[in-house]
Every structure is written in C-alpha cells, then in structure tokens.
Amino acid sequence: MTAPIDDLAGWTPESLGEPGAVRAVVTAPDPVLSRAGSEVDPRDPEVVRLAADLIATMRVSPGCVGLAAPQIGVGAQVFCVDVTGHPKAVTVHGAFALCNATVVEASRWRPGREGCMSVPDLTGDVKRASRLVVEGQLPGSGVTVKFAADGFEARALQHEIDHCAGMLFLDRVAGAHAVYQRKTYL
Template sequence: MPPLPSGQVLPVVTVPADVLSTPCIDVDPTDPAVAQLAADLLATQRVSPGCVGLAANQVGVGWRVFSLDVSQHPKARIHHGEYVLVNARVESSSRNEKSREGCMSVPDFTGDVKRASRIAVRGWLPGSGEEVVVETDAFEARALQHELDHLDGFVFLDRVVGPHAVFPRKTYL
C-alpha cells in the first residue's frame, strides 16, 4: 500500500447509530480525504485491542472504505498484512462455515454467523487508486465479509444464525 498521511485516532460509534445501518457510498480512492480517512482507520484500529478491521461508518463516515489486519490474530492461517480497501466488492465466495464474531460497534455481545470460508474481493488502494484483488480464506475471509457488511449497512447481529446464537461478551480481568 502506498504511504498514507499520519492518522488520528477517531471515536468508534456503536449501535443503534444510524450511520451503521446506512449503506456507504462509493468514493474516489485518489481523493486526499480518502487517503486521510484510511490513515485514521489504521491509527484507530492499531490502538484498539483485539480489533482486526474497521469500516468508515464505524467512525461516523458513510464512505465505502475499510481497514484490515488479521496478521496478529491466533485464528489467522493466511493474511495479507495491514491494508485499506476503497469501494470493495465480493468477486467470488464459497464454502460457508459458522463461527463466533464480535465487533467494536456492538461492544456487549458476540454471535455465531455463517460466512464463506473462501473469498475474493476487488477494491482500490487509497491514494494511488490501484485496483487490487484480495483472495483469502479462513479468518481473513470472515473479517473481510464482516467489514463489507458494515459498508452495506449491516452489523453481525443482522447475520446471526438465530436469537439463540447471541452471547454476552466475555471480559477477562
């Protein structure tokens, strides 16, 4: 990913904020404001324990931009490091699996969600506007779909396999 401006840590909005249930709009990946938002998403993600991804609407911006980095997560089999994609869409997906998810915008709960275990996503890099395709599986595939859901106006609670699959988040002291 090309160098981004330095980012600032932004507050994360939580449900039931309207911005989380509103589909995000496509933006010009070469716009300097998009590059700044990308840097801000990464800065916010880095200081948030356990956070592997962050969508623009989670910081109150209705743009189709998200950051991702699963490289330090114990469930990650493969990963593409730290990156930001703009206007990303799923190209292909296969093999659904159910697994537990949490979210910074839903701080009190986790839930079981069915998602594709293999996925290809096309998007553009902020700043340069270079088109890329990310092909991945397992945990990174799940994280990508979670962030794309945010951009489409959904949180994981909208995707749980049923009311029996929502759980209070465990806190460890």
Template sequence: MTPQESAGGRVLPVVRAPDPVLSRPGALVDPTATEIVQLAADLVATMRVSPGCVGLAAPQVGISAKVFCVDVSAHPKTRGHHGTFVLCNAEVISATRNEKAREGCMSVPDLTGDVKRASRLVVRGFEPGSGAEVVLEAEAFEARALQHEIDHCDGLLFLDRVAGAHALHARKTYL
C-alpha cells in the same frame, strides 16, 4: 506525535449500535481524494490502538463511505493473511465454503454472535491514494474479517447475519 495520532492517522471515536450511520449503505468514494487517503490513515490508526481489533470500516467512525481496513496478522485464529491493507469500494467477486464461527464488533461491544460466512473469498477494491485496483484472495479468518467489514460498508452488522437470539452471546470479559 500525540497519543491520538499514529503514522499520519488520527484516532477517531468508534460509534456504537444503534447509531443510524451503521445501518446506512456507505457511499462509493474516489480512492485518490485527499480526504479518503486521510480517512484510510485514520482507520488504521484507530484499529491499531483498539485491543483485539482486526478491522474497521468508515461507518464505524461515523462516516458513511465504502472504505475499510483489515489486519488479522496478530490474531491467533489467523492462518494466512495479507498484512495491513485498506480498500475502497470493495465487492465480493466469489465466495465458497460457508462455515459458522463466533464474531464480535467494536460497534456492538457487549455481544458476540455465531455467523455463517464464506471461508474462501475473492474481493475486488481500490487502494487509497493510487486508486489502483486490487484483487485479494482470502481464506479462513481473514475472509471472515473482509466480509464483516464489507457488511459495515453496506449498512449491515453481524447482528443482521445471526440466525436468531440463540446465536447471540454476552461478550466474555477477561480480567
């Protein structure tokens, strides 16, 4: 296995704003299609080699499709989680208890922003490969990550959700 491959997945370059793919709604996909199963593996491999990354969506690797992965298990803000998972064609079924918190994004590497999102969430999507329907209940940090990635699939960045310039911050760099 080369450094650019991981468990069947390839590490892909991450596109940055203002790349137009980031502002286009992604296409619905067939979760059983071979190329979608490969994309799922590629997203996970790319997320794994990216320090601090807890989720990655297909538009962030230049593919306009409704596919993303999430894994918040190692993040210090995580309370509960579902481990590593990939969802296709995900949608929010219910969302409650809005809270504001700071977010960052690999596609917007120099900024973070204060974004209000639901802290309890129910999401429905489909597993790549089997195509099985999945319904996830998420809270707190994992709920925020899910909403962030679903936004990517809908052509939105966290920048579209901040209240204004006062809610944007230069990303801190730790040496």
C-alpha cells in the same frame, strides 16, 4: 485494469504521507451503522486521510482486526483489515485499506463467532465464506486489486464489507439463540 496482489502488500497510509488520527468508534444503534456507505474516489485526499484514521484507530484498539468508515461515523465504503499475528489467520496480507470493495467469489461456508467494536457487549455465530476473492481500490493510487483470502482473514473482510453496506454481524446471525453476552475479563 486489476493490479497484482503484490500492490496490496506493504501499503500503509504512512507511505502516502498520512499518519492518521485516532477517532472515536460509534456504537449501535447509531444510524450511520445501518445505512449503506457511498462509493468514494480512492484518490481523494479526504479518502486517504480517512483510510489513515481507520488504520490508526484499529492499531490502538486491543483485539481489533478490522474497522470500517461507518464505525467512525463516516458513511463511506472504506475499511481496513489486519489479521497479522491472529491465531486463526490462514492468509495474512498485512495491514491494508480498501475502497469500494466487493466480494467476487465466496465458497466453503462455515459458522464462526464474531464480535464488533460497534456492538461491544455482544458476540454472535455468523455463517461466512471461508474462501473469498475480493476486489477493491487502494486509497491514494486508486489502483484496483483483486485477491484471495482464506479462513479468518476472509471472515474479517466480509464483516467490514458488511459495515460498508450498512449491516452489522447481528443482521447475519441465525436468531436470538446465536447471540451471546460478551465475556469480560478482570
């Protein structure tokens, strides 16, 4: 059974009694980043703790709008996203985590620049769907949710789902000409 999108809104690890710990982010070429994560039982207390850690780590990382379990060294299909306040956001579902997520529908493909905490020195142009329907399970309850996302939130979801499948944005760029040195500001 798929729950209405309202079940996604307002979900936080804190609502399940898990404050979350900040974890170290692994960087390429760590092998965990190139292996597909295992499906998880979203009701497992370890998975709930993992989701809480992902959100805590995302929240303390400037500019971060999503983080997947492989990025903190765990080969599991769990990630979090929060595009709240981002100037490119069209749809905003707040901070949430999903387990075993899949893309159900994808349309309106557009190129866009992406960066990643696990590839800190580079950005790249990646063509992604700007309209997306995703289905996944909420940590804790295991409730399956299905929802639509547009624009930047759709891009962030695809980026994190790719991480769970063992892919980096670099695996999706058109070639070396579409990879750039990240600008640093002093």
